[in-house]
Amino acid sequence: MADQARFLLWTMILGAVSGAAYDIFRIIRKIIKHPDFFTQIEDLLYWIFISLLIFYFILHYNSGEVRIYAIIGVFSGMCLYFLTVSRLIIKVSFFIIELIKKIIRMTIHILLIPVKFVLRLLHYPARAVKKWSIKRLDSGKHVVRYTYRFAGIKANNVKKEMYIIRKKI
Numbered sequence: 001m002a003d004q005a006r007f008l009l010w011t012m013i014l015g016a017v018s019g020a021a022y023d024i025f026r027i028i029r030k031i032i033k034h035p036d037f038f039t040q041i042e043d044l045l046y047w048i049f050i051s052l053l054i055f056y057f058i059l060h061y062n063s064g065e066v067r068i069y070a071i072i073g074v075f076s077g078m079c080l081y082f083l084t085v086s087r088l089i090i091k092v093s094f095f096i097i098e099l100i101k102k103i104i105r106m107t108i109h110i111l112l113i114p115v116k117f118v119l120r121l122l123h124y125p126a127r128a129v130k131k132w133s134i135k136r137l138d139s140g141k142h143v144v145r146y147t148y149r150f151a152g153i154k155a156n157n158v159k160k161e162m163y164i165i166r167k168k169i
Contacts, residue, residue, distance in 0.1 A: 007062060008073045014057055015077020016085075018050045023086055027093050 025042055058070055 008069050011070045011073030012077035015074040016081040019078045019081035
């Protein structure tokens, strides 16, 4: 009788461990969004793994004799886990995940401060070069004259191209 009670206790623990494994899948699903098809595949793989684990456990500890109290033990262990500890574990894990995300965001923000500073310093010379190049493109009469002379291109076509280039800059 004591062996059967011990076996029932171990099957309840196995049920609780199975529930915890399913919670890990649930947490991963919340973190990484994926289609229902993959969720169904994950559930199938979970149940295959848990079935094999329970089969191995019963084979090893009960000589392969499937007793109704073993099935009731696994089921009650899962139910007890989901009714008591599951919500707390999911909330704590989401809190930890959000905390890790905030730490990563803050670290990236801190690491990007020097990059932002350098970009701000380069903003003024880049703006000056842009103004200078626009002035050069606006006063492109000598370019029009030389292109007409050397390439035989009409001045209106070059002016249109210069206008397009200036707009793109």
